Amino acid sequence: MTLHGFQQALSELVLSSDLRSQVADRGADALGAFDLDPRETRRLLSIAEQSGLGTGILIHRSFRLSMLVRSLPRACELLGAGLSDLVHDYWDEHLPLHYNFVWESCRFAGYLRRQLEDGSLTEPLLSDLLRIDLASMALRRGLQPEQVALDPRPGAGDLLEASTPNRLVLFCGHDPRALLTGDDPGAASPSRGEYRLVISRQPGGDLEFESA
Amino acid sequence: MGLSDPISEIPRLGVGLSFQDTLSNFVCEHLDAFDYLEVVPDSLWDDRGRGARPRYEEKQAFLDLLGFVAEHKPIIGHSIGLSIGTDDDIDPEHVEQIATWQKRYQFPWHSDHLSFNRLDHASGHSIDVGFTMPVPYDSAVLDLLASKVDTMQRRVPAPFLLENNVYYFQIPEQEMTEAEFLNRLTERTGCGLLLDLHNVYVNSRNHGFEPREFLEGFDLTRVVEMHIAGGLSVEGAYLDAHSGPCPEAVWDLLDWVMPRVPNLGGVTFEVFSTYYPKMGPERLLEELARAREATADHFAATAAC
Ligand SMILES: [Fe+2]
Numbered sequence: 001m002t003l004h005g006f007q008q009a010l011s012e013l014v015l016s017s018d019l020r021s022q023v024a025d026r027g028a029d030a031l032g033a034f035d036l037d038p039r040e041t042r043r044l045l046s047i048a049e050q051s052g053l054g055t056g057i058l059i060h061r062s063f064r065l066s067m068l069v070r071s072l073p074r075a076c077e078l079l080g081a082g083l084s085d086l087v088h089d090y091w092d093e094h095l096p097l098h099y100n101f102v103w104e105s106c107r108f109a110g111y112l113r114r115q116l117e118d119g120s121l122t123e124p125l126l127s128d129l130l131r132i133d134l135a136s137m138a139l140r141r142g143l144q145p146e147q148v149a150l151d152p153r154p155g156a157g158d159l160l161e162a163s164t165p166n167r168l169v170l171f172c173g174h175d176p177r178a179l180l181t182g183d184d185p186g187a188a189s190p191s192r193g194e195y196r197l198v199i200s201r202q203p204g205g206d207l208e209f210e211s212a
Numbered sequence: 213m214g215l216s217d218p219i220s221e222i223p224r225l226g227v228g229l230s231f232q233d234t235l236s237n238f239v240c241e242h243l244d245a246f247d248y249l250e251v252v253p254d255s256l257w258d259d260r261g262r263g264a265r266p267r268y269e270e271k272q273a274f275l276d277l278l279g280f281v282a283e284h285k286p287i288i289g290h291s292i293g294l295s296i297g298t299d300d301d302i303d304p305e306h307v308e309q310i311a312t313w314q315k316r317y318q319f320p321w322h323s324d325h326l327s328f329n330r331l332d333h334a335s336g337h338s339i340d341v342g343f344t345m346p347v348p349y350d351s352a353v354l355d356l357l358a359s360k361v362d363t364m365q366r367r368v369p370a371p372f373l374l375e376n377n378v379y380y381f382q383i384p385e386q387e388m389t390e391a392e393f394l395n396r397l398t399e400r401t402g403c404g405l406l407l408d409l410h411n412v413y414v415n416s417r418n419h420g421f422e423p424r425e426f427l428e429g430f431d432l433t434r435v436v437e438m439h440i441a442g443g444l445s446v447e448g449a450y451l452d453a454h455s456g457p458c459p460e461a462v463w464d465l466l467d468w469v470m471p472r473v474p475n476l477g478g479v480t481f482e483v484f485s486t487y488y489p490k491m492g493p494e495r496l497l498e499e500l501a502r503a504r505e506a507t508a509d510h511f512a513a514t515a516a517c
Contacts, residue, residue, distance in 0.1 A: 011339065
């Protein structure tokens with residue numbers, strides 16, 4: 001038994017559409033990179049043909065997606081139908097290292113910010129909404145700005161003032177009142193400019209947003 | 213197992229509720245609706261990974277809530293982080309963290325899943341696939357699991373249970389059936405069984421077997437806890453989604469199994485946080501009341517012993 005190799009290959013079948021199509025095309029030859037005995041190879045070839053593998057992939061993806069949507073709700077809502085393609089590209093390049101919501105959400109936010117910087121993504125409001133989502137996550141969980149991938153230096157792009165445990169003052173490139181109103185943050189057309197948004201954590205844990 | 217078998221001395225608690233973050237208000241407002249609270253400890257801290265100091269960041273809001281509940285009700289730990297089926301060494305820091313929580317909340321027993329979700333990836337990273345993948349029911353895997361269960365039992369001074377898995381694909385050419393494998397594991401290690409009836413129901417629907425016949429193969433005297441839950445159908449498969457009320461078939465299964473589990477300590481209702489708002493408090497209260505009704509004879513009889 002080479003259980004470790006079997007478990008690596010089985011996980012890879014869930015994570016990698018590339019491996020699945022290779023197994024469909026080339027059978028056992030596609031599993032050559034894994035340390036497997038003949039019975040394990042037969043087991044994996046059988047699993048690759050079962051519809052239940054698709055169910056496992058569905059569960060894996062919906063769990064990973066729900067983690068991002070819960071942590072970055074405004075950014076994910078803005079991306080709407082485009083979110084699906086974006087997360088699949090992201091997942092192709094980023095393994096699910098662990099299910100720490102904060103860590104995975106910050107990594108996805110970093111991925112989106114790089115896409116905005118290099119121009120492959122052109123959502124004008126996304127940068128502001130990511131900043132608001134990350135700051136909200138920090139305040140809810142009692143984390144420092146740098147722990148949620150926000151630049152802690154006032155004036156460096158994310159914050160306008162030094163942070164305090166229950167209060168963050170954010171820079172916004174669009175009018176935050178319009179960014180924060182309504183269920184669909186993309187529906188309004190917030191004015192561009194240099195705005196200030198104060199998010200504070202109330203004693204009961206709720207967040208309060210105050211814009212100027 | 214003889215007179216010293218800790219499974220036979222398990223407290224008979226009654227009906228429990230599996231805690232999720234959206235249930236915080238319900239838990240505080242309806243303490244009388246359940247007899248114990250089951251928590252997934254790993255969801256109440258952030259694990260910053262091996263080598264990080266501190267590795268585990270506990271969330272104060274949940275600690276406050278658990279502190280309040282612990283004054284009124286027993287708390288049980290049901291972890292997801294052990295990945296006991298992974299072919300590697302058990303993570304000693306994780307075991308110590310579970311031991312810390314067991315001591316803090318005095319879990320009368322604690323559990324994890326008979327499956328694997330974490331492992332070292334070919335890239336050199338440790339990955340988490342995010343759902344409970346099955347292990348082959350082979351004798352070499354039994355040896356691996358028995359040794360890890362022994363470690364848990366040595367380090368955490370409360371009975372340890374493993375939960376029967378839900379699986380969506382089948383591993384062919386296994387050396388044992390699921391029942392044989394679990395019977396041997398519990399016999400060899402003395403650990404208990406967390407029998408998830410909804411998992412059995414899900415597997416029976418997706419893989420076409422009769423759940424009672426399946427359960428007849430188990431040594432049901434090892435069952436310390438049972439889970440009940442609801443699910444939903446997606447793309448031709450029935451999922452263990454914990455999405456709301458129990459199907460009638462699961463209540464029927466509970467009725468059938470109750471007289472066969474003499475060492476049962478509790479029956480826990482599970483609903484995922486995202487589905488609870490749709491279910492609502494009234495429906496949850498109804499499910500808990502029905503579970504109490506279905507198990508009342510057992511807990512009344514064993515309490516009288
Ligand atoms: Fe369960």
